[in-house]
Amino acid sequence: MGKKLEDIQTTFYFCDGESCRKNGSESAIREARAYLRNTGQWDDNHSIKTRCNGRCENGPTWIVQPGNHWYKDVNASNAIEIVKAHVEQNQPLESELLYKDGWNATTCEKNKPESFIKPFELFEETDGSNWWRTRGLSSDQRLYPLFKKWLGDLGDSTSDYKLDTQKDKESANAGSFTSQSGKTHHHSQLIKVEYTDPQFIELQFKTDTERVMVGACEKNSPENLLKIRKTYYAISEDLSEMQITFENYLGEFLGKLCFSNEDFWKYCLEIQLDGMKMEVPVV
Numbered sequence: 001m002g003k004k005l006e007d008i009q010t011t012f013y014f015c016d017g018e019s020c021r022k023n024g025s026e027s028a029i030r031e032a033r034a035y036l037r038n039t040g041q042w043d044d045n046h047s048i049k050t051r052c053n054g055r056c057e058n059g060p061t062w063i064v065q066p067g068n069h070w071y072k073d074v075n076a077s078n079a080i081e082i083v084k085a086h087v088e089q090n091q092p093l094e095s096e097l098l099y100k101d102g103w104n105a106t107t108c109e110k111n112k113p114e115s116f117i118k119p120f121e122l123f124e125e126t127d128g129s130n131w132w133r134t135r136g137l138s139s140d141q142r143l144y145p146l147f148k149k150w151l152g153d154l155g156d157s158t159s160d161y162k163l164d165t166q167k168d169k170e171s172a173n174a175g176s177f178t179s180q181s182g183k184t185h186h187h188s189q190l191i192k193v194e195y196t197d198p199q200f201i202e203l204q205f206k207t208d209t210e211r212v213m214v215g216a217c218e219k220n221s222p223e224n225l226l227k228i229r230k231t232y233y234a235i236s237e238d239l240s241e242m243q244i245t246f247e248n249y250l251g252e253f254l255g256k257l258c259f260s261n262e263d264f265w266k267y268c269l270e271i272q273l274d275g276m277k278m279e280v281p282v283v
């Protein structure tokens, strides 16, 4: 039976994202839940495991409501003290806080840097061509919006690829997706981008569906070789062509978007590359 929500005093949001798990979040969560169970406080309080809370640099993180209390570096030792403070004293454990409502700054030195993105560097492709290239981020929270953007704004995906109309020309500029197997699909064939599977984004083309893996997976599992862990944004030296290349952790090819649409490139710079300013002229 579900909890009686009207009885809940405190809700704990335990981050169970990849970075926090690497830093031992599971053992802290187990201690906290065991304490709530064994002290008869389980029914009056609620705990939820979340995906990434967006502060990996401070992980493992917890958020406790009410009060929007954020905790940093939670571990098996301080977990119970934090729980006790909230459920038994109705106050936060100030010494462990990262942030709470009313503060105008966090307590942490390790504040998030403005961006992890490095400047573009000249890079020589295997065919000898030169590209300005930088590495973007590869989480599903980046790549699903990227494919949605590529689907959404660029041309008419209901007509076959012909250069007859303005829309078709835009779609031609929107380029193509080449899958790991080497099959290339033009943008005009793209009907839908779906992310309902826990691990794969599906690119539904008129005649085919391609899948790219972006969800969490175990480092030692066979699927790990399919997971996109490196995403490179590149523009040709003459600034006429752009490409986004996806690779696994070994640097093996998993897919590529090629395009020449300036607006989509500007979107990449602004949204995917955190407002990156290129050292070369922006097209």
Ligand code: FES
Binding pocket: 015, 016, 017, 018, 019, 020, 021, 051, 052, 053, 054, 055, 056, 057, 059, 060, 061
């Ligand atoms: S994985 Fe926990 S804050 Fe990112």
